[in-house]
Amino acid sequence: MTTSHSRDLTEDGVSAHTAAALRAAMKRLFDGKPQRTDGRLVKENLWQEAQVSRATMNRATAILAEWDSHISQHGTTTLGEARRDDEITRLRRKLAEKTAECTLTNRRLEAAATAIAALHHDNTLLRQELAASGRVTQLRPRKG
Numbered sequence: 500m501t502t503s504h505s506r507d508l509t510e511d512g513v514s515a516h517t518a519a520a521l522r523a524a525m526k527r528l529f530d531g532k533p534q535r536t537d538g539r540l541v542k543e544n545l546w547q548e549a550q551v552s553r554a555t556m557n558r559a560t561a562i563l564a565e566w567d568s569h570i571s572q573h574g575t576t577t578l579g580e581a582r583r584d585d586e587i588t589r590l591r592r593k594l595a596e597k598t599a600e601c602t603l604t605n606r607r608l609e610a611a612a613t614a615i616a617a618l619h620h621d622n623t624l625l626r627q628e629l630a631a632s633g634r635v636t637q638l639r640p641r642k643g
Contacts, residue, residue, distance in 0.1 A: 510561060511559045511560070511561040511562050512558045512559050512560050512561065513551075513555060513558050513559045513562075517549075517551055517555055517559065518559060518562060520549040520550065520551060521545065521546075521549045521551065521556060521559055521562045522562060523549070524545055524546075524548035524549035524550075525545060525548075525549075525562065525565070525566060525569075527548060528540055528544060528545065528548055528577075529569060529573075529577075530578075531577045531578040531579045533548055534548065535547055535548050535550065536548050538577055538579065539575070539577070540570060540575040540576075540577055541575070542556065542563075542566065545566060
């Protein structure tokens, strides 16, 4: 005996309205344009995005097969997540370059500071030596 309820079900195993809601939710999630969830490509977001119960979603076996097929082909990373990950990778690379640049600059600064300190020390010793000897040697002017 067939009930009127079973006659209302589509080949997807749910009502036409529910199937449409699930397919629309699936499209929004795959397109990266969720309305009711955070957009992650997980089944929990599918039933919440479609505003149906988890049990209802689970009865839609054909739609779930489409979901699983898409996820196996494209992965669970949304377009927005892929862009974000690419941007993070680019920024990390740039940060590494700038860090290496700063390290090199710091090494050069330390070397310059050491050279300046050594020259200052030598200059001080020479001034003390001149002051002790009391004589200053004139340098001949350069010929142009």
